Amino acid sequence: MSELMDKICLCIERGKVDKKAPYPPDMMNQDGADEYAREAIKAGESPDNILAACNTAMERIGDKFSRNEVFVPELLMAARAMNGVMEHLKPFFQAGNIKTKGTFVLGTVAGDLHDIGKNLVSMVVEGNGWKVVDLGVDVKTDKFLKAIEEHPGCAVGLSALLTTTMANMAATVKRIKELHADTVVIVGGAPLSHKAAKEMGADGYAANPQETVRILNSLVG
Amino acid sequence: MGKLLDILAKKQVLVSDGAWGTFLYQRGLEAGDCPELWNDTHRSDVLAIARSYVEAGADLILTNSFGGSPIKLSHYGLADRAEELNRKAAEISREAAGSDCLVAGSIGPTGEMLMMGNVSEQQVFDGFLLQAQALKAGGADALVVETMSAIDEAALAVKAALSTGLDVACTFTFDRTVDNNFKTMMGVSVESMVEAMASAGAHIIGSNCGNGFDQMIEIVTRIRATGTRLPVLIHANAGLPDIRDGQTIFPESPESMAGKVDALLAAGADIIGGCCGTTPEHIRLIAQAVRQRA
Numbered sequence: 001m002s003e004l005m006d007k008i009c010l011c012i013e014r015g016k017v018d019k020k021a022p023y024p025p026d027m028m029n030q031d032g033a034d035e036y037a038r039e040a041i042k043a044g045e046s047p048d049n050i051l052a053a054c055n056t057a058m059e060r061i062g063d064k065f066s067r068n069e070v071f072v073p074e075l076l077m078a079a080r081a082m083n084g085v086m087e088h089l090k091p092f093f094q095a096g097n098i099k100t101k102g103t104f105v106l107g108t109v110a111g112d113l114h115d116i117g118k119n120l121v122s123m124v125v126e127g128n129g130w131k132v133v134d135l136g137v138d139v140k141t142d143k144f145l146k147a148i149e150e151h152p153g154c155a156v157g158l159s160a161l162l163t164t165t166m167a168n169m170a171a172t173v174k175r176i177k178e179l180h181a182d183t184v185v186i187v188g189g190a191p192l193s194h195k196a197a198k199e200m201g202a203d204g205y206a207a208n209p210q211e212t213v214r215i216l217n218s219l220v221g
Numbered sequence: 222m223g224k225l226l227d228i229l230a231k232k233q234v235l236v237s238d239g240a241w242g243t244f245l246y247q248r249g250l251e252a253g254d255c256p257e258l259w260n261d262t263h264r265s266d267v268l269a270i271a272r273s274y275v276e277a278g279a280d281l282i283l284t285n286s287f288g289g290s291p292i293k294l295s296h297y298g299l300a301d302r303a304e305e306l307n308r309k310a311a312e313i314s315r316e317a318a319g320s321d322c323l324v325a326g327s328i329g330p331t332g333e334m335l336m337m338g339n340v341s342e343q344q345v346f347d348g349f350l351l352q353a354q355a356l357k358a359g360g361a362d363a364l365v366v367e368t369m370s371a372i373d374e375a376a377l378a379v380k381a382a383l384s385t386g387l388d389v390a391c392t393f394t395f396d397r398t399v400d401n402n403f404k405t406m407m408g409v410s411v412e413s414m415v416e417a418m419a420s421a422g423a424h425i426i427g428s429n430c431g432n433g434f435d436q437m438i439e440i441v442t443r444i445r446a447t448g449t450r451l452p453v454l455i456h457a458n459a460g461l462p463d464i465r466d467g468q469t470i471f472p473e474s475p476e477s478m479a480g481k482v483d484a485l486l487a488a489g490a491d492i493i494g495g496c497c498g499t500t501p502e503h504i505r506l507i508a509q510a511v512r513q514r515a
Contacts, residue, residue, distance in 0.1 A: 071406060072408070073408065164243060164252075
């Protein structure tokens with residue numbers, strides 16, 4: 001990895017968005033992910049390499065999160081820094097110069113308005129090179145089904161924070177599997193467990209964003 | 222010192238109530254409905270839930286106002302009814318509680334992270350203040366700031382709650398980490414929670430939700446290990462839920478939870494009750510266990 005790529009990687013991992021960002025305090029007034037990404041593109045660095053730097057950074061912070069070495073704030077800031085880099089890559093995605101690994105349709109289930117966990121998963125998965133279709137919160141089964149039809153071959157992620165909305169999640173998983181047996185469904189959220197995921201008929205349970213990435217990448221192995 | 226602290230000062234152990242949300246869904250609250258709106262539209266259902274806990278032997282019941290901050294209510298377009306819905310929540314619990322039972326107004330998180338900058342500290346504080354004052358106006362004896370994960374938001378809620386002059390409890394939700402510690406999703410340890418909430422002025426501290434009484438026994442032990450002498454409130458889930466035949470099932474039976482009351486009190490808890498998945502039967506057996514001990 002070139003020096004510039006190393007810097008992008010470090011800024012994302014540390015959650016340094018841009019020069020004016022006050023976080024993290026020890027990187028105050030230094031260039032951030034935004035500045036380095038701009039510089040890299042100007043210097044003719046290939047978008048694939050920049051995306052690879054994003055992947056590496058998000059994998060590192062995602063692994064730290066899985067090991068409880070960092071928590072939601074750190075992951076959120078890293079994802080924010082990564083989003084800034086992705087903005088620079090957007091034109092290349094749109095022109096088809098970078099290929100995504102596949103499409104991941106994601107939403108918080110019906111009755112549940114919580115989006116912090118779902119947004120983290122969305123950002124981490126996108127940073128790993130997937131196209132993410134975020135359906136938002138309180139997503140009814142029909143909306144998931146429509147998105148699956150619109151994005152053939154996609155994988156689906158369902159999030160729930162409330163113990164009271166887990167039953168809605170189970171109903172949505174069941175319906176998806178009835179109509180699209182081959183569609184891979186991953187579930188996650190505070191009240192979930194491997195056991196509950198299995199009972200629902202989901203293909204996978206992700207305890208954290210990085211596990212979602214691992215499951216998704218195993219599909220395209 | 223308010224009524225709640227008064228009783229606790231006499232070294233009494235108090236029994237609190239169980240789940241509200243789980244119960245509301247059983248009574249027909251639909252996914253996507255605003256639970257706090259029921260204080261207006263389904264008053265008798267909310268009153269029945271409150272009564273069932275008083276009848277089960279709770280010394281203290283909460284209110285149907287967990288998501289009653291204007292920021293949270295704005296998701297349902299109900300922010301401008303925050304005062305009314307919180308006041309009614311307290312009025313309902315007050316009516317159920319009668320004179321022998323205390324009412325603690327529930328204040329949950331806004332769902333916004335201050336560090337993201339989507340809402341300002343002032344906005345969050347003002348919302349909690351409105352909620353706290355309305356709960357007091359409706360007859361709450363104390364306020365319980367609960368399910369917190371971030372120090373900054375919890376401190377604002379405690380500050381707002383204290384300004385009413387009522388007794389204030391604040392509880393955080395912890396998960397077990399891979400190295401067998403407990404942290405909130407924002408990375409707050411039990412020890413930093415104790416320090417921060419004591420300096421914010423909370424009268425009572427503790428933990429709610431999470432994974433059953435076993436985990437709570439460890440959390441209370443850690444709270445006491447800091448040397449704090451503040452009373453400790455525990456509202457535990459009936460374990461981690463599972464799905465069977467499309468229904469949410471909680472693994473911990475009333476008997477199983479009641480069987481752990483001794484250990485929880487020995488660890489240093491002062492007020493115990495339930496969170497998600499607990500029922501009046503859980504509270505009845507917990508109250509029995511507490512009274513047999515005393």
